[in-house]
Amino acid sequence: MIILDAPYASAPLLDYIEESQHPVLANEFTEKLAVGGRALNLVDAAECARRLEAGERIYTNSENALAWILDHVDNPTLTDAIRLFKDKAAMREKLAPLSPGLFHKTVDRAGLEAVNVADLPLPVVLKPAVGFCSMGVYVIEEPDDWARAVADIAWREDGWHERYPESVVGGNEYLIEGYLAGTEYALDAYFDEDGVPHILNILRHDFAGPEDTSDRMYLTDSAIVDAWNDRFTAWLAAVNEVVGARSIPVHVELRVDGDTIAPIEFNPLRFAGLGGTDVAFFGVGLRTYEAFLEDESVDLAALYATRPGKVYSMSLLNPAATADLSAPFDHETLLAHFSHVLSYHRFDPETVGFYGFLFLETDAEGTGAAERDWLLRSDLMEFVGGAL
Numbered sequence: 001m002i003i004l005d006a007p008y009a010s011a012p013l014l015d016y017i018e019e020s021q022h023p024v025l026a027n028e029f030t031e032k033l034a035v036g037g038r039a040l041n042l043v044d045a046a047e048c049a050r051r052l053e054a055g056e057r058i059y060t061n062s063e064n065a066l067a068w069i070l071d072h073v074d075n076p077t078l079t080d081a082i083r084l085f086k087d088k089a090a091m092r093e094k095l096a097p098l099s100p101g102l103f104h105k106t107v108d109r110a111g112l113e114a115v116n117v118a119d120l121p122l123p124v125v126l127k128p129a130v131g132f133c134s135m136g137v138y139v140i141e142e143p144d145d146w147a148r149a150v151a152d153i154a155w156r157e158d159g160w161h162e163r164y165p166e167s168v169v170g171g172n173e174y175l176i177e178g179y180l181a182g183t184e185y186a187l188d189a190y191f192d193e194d195g196v197p198h199i200l201n202i203l204r205h206d207f208a209g210p211e212d213t214s215d216r217m218y219l220t221d222s223a224i225v226d227a228w229n230d231r232f233t234a235w236l237a238a239v240n241e242v243v244g245a246r247s248i249p250v251h252v253e254l255r256v257d258g259d260t261i262a263p264i265e266f267n268p269l270r271f272a273g274l275g276g277t278d279v280a281f282f283g284v285g286l287r288t289y290e291a292f293l294e295d296e297s298v299d300l301a302a303l304y305a306t307r308p309g310k311v312y313s314m315s316l317l318n319p320a321a322t323a324d325l326s327a328p329f330d331h332e333t334l335l336a337h338f339s340h341v342l343s344y345h346r347f348d349p350e351t352v353g354f355y356g357f358l359f360l361e362t363d364a365e366g367t368g369a370a371e372r373d374w375l376l377r378s379d380l381m382e383f384v385g386g387a388l
Helices: 011-020 028-035 045-053 064-072 076-086 088-094 109-114 143-163 222-243 276-284 288-294 300-305 331-335 367-377
Strands: 023-025 041-043 104-108 124-128 138-140 173-178 183-191 197-206 217-220 248-257 260-268 310-316 341-346 356-363
Touching: 011 276, 011 288, 023 045, 028 041, 041 045, 045 064, 064 076, 076 088, 076 222, 076 248, 076 260, 088 104, 088 173, 088 260, 104 109, 109 143, 109 173, 138 143, 183 222, 197 222, 197 276, 197 288, 197 300, 217 222, 217 276, 217 367, 222 248, 222 260, 222 300, 276 288, 276 300, 276 310, 276 341, 276 356, 310 367, 331 341, 356 367
Parallel strands: 023 041
Antiparallel strands: 104 173, 124 138, 124 173, 183 197, 183 248, 197 217, 217 310, 248 260, 310 356, 341 356
């Protein structure tokens, strides 16, 4: 069963749904796709709920679908997993034994201003207990950073809630947790009917500096897959000893520092958002959602071994804090910076909050590394106000 919803379903996903004719919930978003010419096998709400209550595998492209499932489906195994995975504070508490000694505390929104920063073991990370795409995430290194973060939340939170429902971006609780130095990774994975984890994407999340919390640069290649596949699979197995999830896909963000793996967030029923999981399709021809829904065996290392020396990246093009989102953005001039664009999708920044999603193939070294570094650090302001 598939549930599609706003703001965006990628072309590779829609192509697969048309080919497979998996049932898709009929809603405003999918009915518009059908009117636009997509041959989808639409089913009504009652049929969708019946399938999910019977335990059929479910994949969504959008976290907007979570609220519908929680409201319409009587399947505690599924709905309890959704609630747990989406609650960062609850997951942090449940998985605390896997990263002992890492500070964490939950504060309600009204209490943020009253927090005594002197009581916090800086540096810490402040983020919504329910969140999406790094919205509301702040690294607090100095006491003054706290006041700036709270002020920024007050300025931005109305916009977050206008774009996304409460089940996607919650505003009532915030999580404060110790900042773990090291490297951040993102996984697209699923737990099968026996709770065994299967990894379909391993992406390193690079940042321009300690203050950067954007989703500007995720990348993968054969070296990353070879180095981390076994260790992350074992970690997910340990996670599921505690959680007990079954037949569910997850997008997982985590940070590694030496022997410590600390979870950042688990996003249920989907893989990398806004079509980001398609980096595997553009890179090595793997449709992650097909592998999950069809229960296909995937040898990730073998797939990437066929692309030696190549790096595959996805970049969510976030605007600068001072950018006018109503101003034109020169997409074509931006794309001319890169030697091999695999795919690019434009977003309406006033609606989605981002300019677009960019997928690249680059060489691991030389010009390719320079292209990735430029993209990671650019504020993109040179393209604002230019041609559409």
